[in-house]
Amino acid sequence: MRTIRHLALIVLFLVGLGGPVVAQSVERQFQAWLQNDLWPEAAANGVSRATFDAAFKGVTPNLELPDLVLPGEKPGGDAKQRQAEFGSPGAYFAEKTLGAVVAGGQARAREHGRVLDMVEKHFGVPRGIVVAIWGRESGFGRAKIPHDAFQVLGTKAFLATRKELFRKEVLAALQVVERGWASRSAMKSSWAGALGQPQFLPSSLLENAVDMDGDGRRDIWNSVPDTLGSIANYLADHGWVKGRDWGFEVSVPAALSCALEGPDRGKSISEWAKDGVTRVSGKPFPKAELDREGFLLMPAGRNGPAFIVTPNFYVLKDYNTSDLYALFVGNAADRIAHGGRAFQGKWGAVDKLLRSDVAALQRGLEGQGFDVGGADGLPGYKTRRSIGEWQARRGQAPTCFPSAALIKALR
CATH class of the missing domain: 1.10.530.10 (Lysozyme)
Structure with a gap:
């Protein structure tokens, strides 16, 4: 009996320590994973020991990043949607934000007209598209991008729900430094690991970045011509049809x-x-x-x-x-x-839903034979049209969008 009480006290002590104990355990496992798992593959891909060690010197897992699963835990699905792109549709088109990209884009289209002429001629992508992406991704290079890319990508490759995706990206980031395309200190990223003014993932940088200013480097951090050319090359490589509208x-x-x-x-x-x-x-x-x-x-x-x-x-x-x-x-x-203006159609109010709520709706539709594209909690086109088809079967006017009432009806 004393042994049982002793073990219980140890458990209570560890629970009381909470976060620090978990963080230290994850840190030890992370360092072991770097050396025993990631390093051999990096070396096989041509990354030197010096580059690898410099990349991860002093790096510890960032447990504040989204979509992580700690060792021994199961993936959850109840968190609110983190990316604005998947939130309330109307909020994404606030004219304060959209208008700033338009005004800034018009000014930069004039300022960099000669480069954009070259970009359009070479890649077949309209200047408006290229400049709009530049403005949306990094505020035309002015946005602060604060995170350490190797901490973000390393943490996600070790702990994220999509480990294999981020493993590919952290290996690509190592190759970027190995090739001399960026210094270790320049490797700053978004919370998702995207780099530079176009916000490329490292693999896209390797595959799609171009040297548009002719200096022998593919510099998406400091060179406007390289940034604009790289965005256009990405779109061209992914099938942009010259001469067609969007x-x-x-x-x-x-x-x-x-x-x-x-x-x-x-x-x-x-x-x-x-x-x-x-x-x-x-x-x-x-x-x-x-x-x-x-x-x-x-x-x-x-x-x-x-x-x-x-x-x-x-x-x-x-x-x-x-x-x-x-x-x-x-x-x-x-x-x-x-010129022109924002979209004329009005974005109506929608119910505030958790991803877990939408996932429950999707599972309900799947149970009735509908293809929702997977119960991921994100209302893509397959989910939207499945909602419409379900509503039509019940004699309802299709709305094709999740709502609290629909979730309740499908649970």
């Missing part, structure tokens, strides 16, 4: 279901027009686009603007997987290049 804001007749949304349900833009889809500007669709494929996009279902987008929209989503991000860039690009 998309058009449209009005969708009430009789046309929002469940027709998605990149796998495309048809010619002339067919969408025959279905009654019209541009909100009142202009006809460009003649050059009529016989080409377009896709319905309703990111807030019937509770927000609607769009017919082209394959170039999905190239923008390769840069950032959010529909809202790609729409932000598209609208800002149009306004930088041609």
